[in-house]
Amino acid sequence: ERFVLINGTDSIQNSPVWWIPVAYTTATEKDFESTRPKIWVKERKVASNVTVKKDDWFVANIQQTGFYRVNYDQHNWRLLIKILKDPSRFQEIHIINRAQMIDDAMNLALTGRLDYRTALDVTSYLAHERSYVPWKAGLSALGYIDSMLSKGAHYLEYGRYVLRLLSGAVNEVGWEVSANESVIRAQQRVDLLASACHFEYVNCLENAVRMYANWMLAPNPDSYNE
Structure with a gap:
């Protein structure tokens, strides 16, 4: 699905379709260095089977090398939030992907694709984040909510x-x-x-x-x- 901040844009369905490279890793692999695509999304709707253990988290768009946003089902969001909230383990997720999750979650919530409870839960881990890149994403997202509230x-x-x-x-x-x-x-x-x-x-x-x-x-x- 093409992501735009204003839903209902008439030109979306008629816009060109670009191939999307998808690099991903799991809790078992924890390979955030390989950004080589494992899947290419070539159509508007495509289903690809990715084998992941039941309680393994899954992260797509490694180091945010692709120009797209990533949404997950609630189960995977909960697994990712759990690891992020653990002060001893959150760095298992690459620093760029930590920033990406904040940016994606808050923008997905802004357009109604993700509930704000989940999106804000992603930001809650910032209490023990000390690196600038995730904080830059967090301050930008939280600043928007500040202006709204x-x-x-x-x-x-x-x-x-x-x-x-x-x-x-x-x-x-x-x-x-x-x-x-x-x-x-x-x-x-x-x-x-x-x-x-x-x-x-x-x-x-x-x-x-x-x-x-x-x-x-x-x-x-x-x-x-x-």
Whole structure:
């Protein structure tokens, strides 16, 4: 099925059909290095049998090398969420695929192809995620929901949920910039702290006020920007 954010577009059925390369792995294999397609989807509707053990998770589009979204049945989503929620095992899933699952799940929910309970359950593992790529996907998706709920009755509850996810990562990146810090690490700090302050995380607000006050008291504050 061609994915569009606005369902019911008349031109979808008449659009060209592209061959879709599908690389996948399972809990038994855990091979996230091979991105060679195991299946080619050549028609609008195709059924391919993939042998997977009953309680093995299944991940398609390895390292997101294909330009498409992946939806699963509820059983597989539950298996994937279970492994993601385990702080000792979530890294068994490749970092790019962790980001992909968040992005796919939230966009599928946006178009009604997946329930929001499942999609938000995927994001819940971010409480112990420390890498930037999944967080970038998470902040983007959660930011959209923030804009939708900002005037609603459940906004405070949503904000508390996001802060529960953010607190560990925010405390880990901290406020101090190291001498040889990478650009990615610096951007991660900017994004996380901006989100934390947006949701009024007390530690974030206190540090922001303190640093601003120190900056204002400096003899030549603009020198910090050079």
